[in-house]
Amino acid sequence: MTEAVTARTDMRPASRNRAAPAQAGENSLVDILERVLDKGIVIAGDIQINLLDIELLTIKLRLLVASVDKAKEMGIDWWEHDASLSSKADGLAEENRLLRKRIDALENGSD
């Protein structure tokens, strides 16, 4: 194990990027999506999509499952049928629309 970590430590990112998917398959993509969608610095850009954290999480939930081919092979498509999930998503979308309107109003007012 010590060797394994040391070896990874010495790797250049280019080779790391190539090696990771081979080792972890689909998981690597899941881990990447988990990080790039959920984590990292949240700064308000000029396009406000990154404020919609909750909406993104909902999207992520559905897409992550959909991104695993195995799940599709197994016919797992619960996110399309789960009433609580889709109604919750609708609610969040509505909430986000209202929030966006408020942001627009605030920005137009302050500019």
Add this chain to the structure above:
Amino acid sequence: MTEQATYLYAVTGTPDIPGLPGVLGISGAPLRMVGAEPCAIVSSVSLAEFSEEALRRNLEDRQWLEKTATAHHQVVEAVNDAGPTAPVRLCTVYRDDDRVGEMLREQADAFHATLSRLAGRREWGVQVFSPAQPTDSPQATDSPSPGLAYLERLRAQRDQRADRDHAMARQAENVHSSMADIATAARRYPPQDRRLTGIADPMILNAAYLVDISLEPVLAEHIANFRRAGLEIRLTGPWAPYSFVELETP
């Protein structure tokens, strides 16, 4: 000609990034730097793809999301390899480079504080899985009736399962606390669903640790010990410090 906007990947302490010329951004666009210290890594993106409306549609498109996330991640990794880097959340888009420069100047102190905390440290992901448990065959009992015997067997199975669940939860806590002990910072995340991991055993710990490079051999030793004790552990990384870059709000 389609209107362009500026996509922000990461903010780093220094514009000296040797690996950067070999990396392309989203849609194969060349990368640029804005500012010096701190320095933002950006590329041009088409507003046809990255307007708010287009983004909402595109984020629902699995292939688009995977492609974009992968490109974003590769840029972040290349920048992070050169020194402490704060990855920015996917799809942070500005009107132009000047707006990114403005943001950098406004947030310079916060970025400096965050970046200095990251120096010499890297993020590792640790996922622990509950090993497959053999289903115990119910023990014969001396109960006077078959019905009662059946209920007793069910109760015994349920108790065994509860005991195992407790034992696994304790194991997960053990792993987390021994990692947290050597880490500068730790974050726990909800375990990923089995349908995401593709691993039949349920995930019982999903965590990220910011670890001093000098302590990485200790981390590896801990993982090896837990594995020897029979735990199924997935170690991922080193990652750019996605999980440890919250900017303090002024």
